[in-house]
Amino acid sequence: MLRRIGFRYLLPPLQLFLYCVLCFCGYRDQQRQKPCTNWISSGRNFLAQNEEDFPLPPPCRKPKAWLVAGSLNAPAQLAGTIPAAILATALHREGGLWSFAISAPLVVLLWYWVGLWIDRRMGYVGLQECRFGVPDLFVRVGFGFCVVTVFMSIIMLLHAPFSRGNRVQEFLVAICVACWSVFLLVVTSLNLRWRGVLVKGKGSNPI
Numbered sequence: 001m002l003r004r005i006g007f008r009y010l011l012p013p014l015q016l017f018l019y020c021v022l023c024f025c026g027y028r029d030q031q032r033q034k035p036c037t038n039w040i041s042s043g044r045n046f047l048a049q050n051e052e053d054f055p056l057p058p059p060c061r062k063p064k065a066w067l068v069a070g071s072l073n074a075p076a077q078l079a080g081t082i083p084a085a086i087l088a089t090a091l092h093r094e095g096g097l098w099s100f101a102i103s104a105p106l107v108v109l110l111w112y113w114v115g116l117w118i119d120r121r122m123g124y125v126g127l128q129e130c131r132f133g134v135p136d137l138f139v140r141v142g143f144g145f146c147v148v149t150v151f152m153s154i155i156m157l158l159h160a161p162f163s164r165g166n167r168v169q170e171f172l173v174a175i176c177v178a179c180w181s182v183f184l185l186v187v188t189s190l191n192l193r194w195r196g197v198l199v200k201g202k203g204s205n206p207i
Contacts, residue, residue: 006119007116012109015107019107023100027063077099079103079106080102081099084101085099139191142188150182152177153177153181157178
């Protein structure tokens, strides 16, 4: 049955449903928060030292459900951040909700591509001769970028235990960057191998 359906049709609706549930839970959690401030810690310390009688609200915390949703769908979330920020600025609205709304269709596309890649590797779908016309230069750049992000994620994981901020949040971000970087590194390296860049000759199972 799984071969008939395929991961490319199974993962997108499941991930979209999970994404929506996490976003809704995070929104409810944010609504239940007491009045808070987005001031950085240095600014709060400065006000506390100079205005002892000034009541400072607690710092705002990002809902953990939003952190999980962003970690599971990091590429889609990052791709939706820029247009969401532009749209929120133009409409004078809060940028967080726009970011989740714009990222929702990107989540579907992301997991369809991931499911299609898994189906091809498992033989659930035939391999197309056309590789979407992606030049070798773009694949090499993507491979190099993934190598850099893998090293960055290792540094982030090593730095997280010694952080003075929210360690849970930093661990989630580091693990998110590490997992997606390794996955994209595998995809680009196999693609380069099939193209005959990493090894001579083309493989029989392209990406």
